[in-house]
Amino acid sequence: MSTAQEPIVGIRDLRRSYPDGAGGTFDAVDGVSLDFVAGEVTAVLGPNGAGKTTLMDMILGLNAPSSGEISVFGGAPRQAVRAGRVGALLQTGGLLPDLTVKETVQIIAALHRHSLPVTEAMETAGIAQIADRRVGKCSGGQQQRLRFALALLPRPDLMILDEPTAGMDPSARHEFWDRMRRQADSGTTVLFATHYLEEAEQFARRTVLMHQGRVIADGPTAEVQQRAGAAHVTVTWAASSADLGALPHVISHTVQGSRITFRTDDADSLARHLLTATPAAHLSVRPASLEEAFMLLTGEQDSGGEQNSSRQDSPSQQGTGRQAAPRRTAR
Numbered sequence: 001m002s003t004a005q006e007p008i009v010g011i012r013d014l015r016r017s018y019p020d021g022a023g024g025t026f027d028a029v030d031g032v033s034l035d036f037v038a039g040e041v042t043a044v045l046g047p048n049g050a051g052k053t054t055l056m057d058m059i060l061g062l063n064a065p066s067s068g069e070i071s072v073f074g075g076a077p078r079q080a081v082r083a084g085r086v087g088a089l090l091q092t093g094g095l096l097p098d099l100t101v102k103e104t105v106q107i108i109a110a111l112h113r114h115s116l117p118v119t120e121a122m123e124t125a126g127i128a129q130i131a132d133r134r135v136g137k138c139s140g141g142q143q144q145r146l147r148f149a150l151a152l153l154p155r156p157d158l159m160i161l162d163e164p165t166a167g168m169d170p171s172a173r174h175e176f177w178d179r180m181r182r183q184a185d186s187g188t189t190v191l192f193a194t195h196y197l198e199e200a201e202q203f204a205r206r207t208v209l210m211h212q213g214r215v216i217a218d219g220p221t222a223e224v225q226q227r228a229g230a231a232h233v234t235v236t237w238a239a240s241s242a243d244l245g246a247l248p249h250v251i252s253h254t255v256q257g258s259r260i261t262f263r264t265d266d267a268d269s270l271a272r273h274l275l276t277a278t279p280a281a282h283l284s285v286r287p288a289s290l291e292e293a294f295m296l297l298t299g300e301q302d303s304g305g306e307q308n309s310s311r312q313d314s315p316s317q318q319g320t321g322r323q324a325a326p327r328r329t330a331r
């Protein structure tokens, strides 16, 4: 049995190289070291091509590392999967279209020595009411729920989910995460890859941000969010450019009528300065969204780390805060 101190997944300097099509190679996963301990719910967040699937596949033993080490429950990934300790919900996966939903679950259940009862897996995954539907007639979201039921069958201690809600509409996505949250609350460790920033924000306590094969941020989701200029401070103020240029801790600002919004790396200091040393009034503070952290941190990597240049954002760059509906990051 794992303890909180002992990682259930240990990854050291992991690399996976592929041919780059020009006679050389590139690292889809480029020197990643991570530990995951029991009971954690972690989002691996990143744009297309960041290396999320390659990393997940190596944790599942479906893809061999070019170098580095990976252990799952203290042994080789395949051994952990064979022992039924790991459940996986992958982006694609062989479902047979002519079988019914229930037949599919029954067949896979028969492969596991201590399988969860078929009805329980179907109820937990929310597919009991479509038990007799042919898989080929199921929507993308229903097929994902079927895959979720299959992943539950070995009663896994660790669930690996690669973009589990791909193809689901917002309400199905919401329902899926409600079910997954109950699973996590019952002690299952969950590691999921996503493009959806809101899924990381709402569901994961820890977020690992990947970009171009590397981990560029890793920590409590709220902290990753705050790394990118902690907040926005908005005031009413008829300021001149000279006034604006003299302000401390400002990363950028936007002007909309008489309201000015500053992106800042120290909201307290900026707010104190604005209220005590300037005529600015009606001050409000809004935390940066994970999306902003993501854009800033991945942009930083692309541009070699320029973070503190003060610039005036165009109006179209305003309002990048929390979104009501799930959004995809830049492709």
Ligand SMILES: Nc1ncnc2c1ncn2[C@@H]1O[C@H](COP(=O)(O)OP(=O)(O)OP(=O)(O)O)[C@@H](O)[C@H]1O
Pocket: 018, 019, 028, 046, 047, 048, 049, 050, 051, 052, 053, 054, 055
């Ligand atoms: N078998 C392969 N052969 C060559 N290149 C590959 C192979 N598999 C993945 N890649 C490349 O490795 C990089 C990382 O791909 P990967 O699928 O791991 O990213 P990802 O973050 O999961 O992206 P997505 O969000 O699109 O699923 C990409 O540039 C991809 O084209």
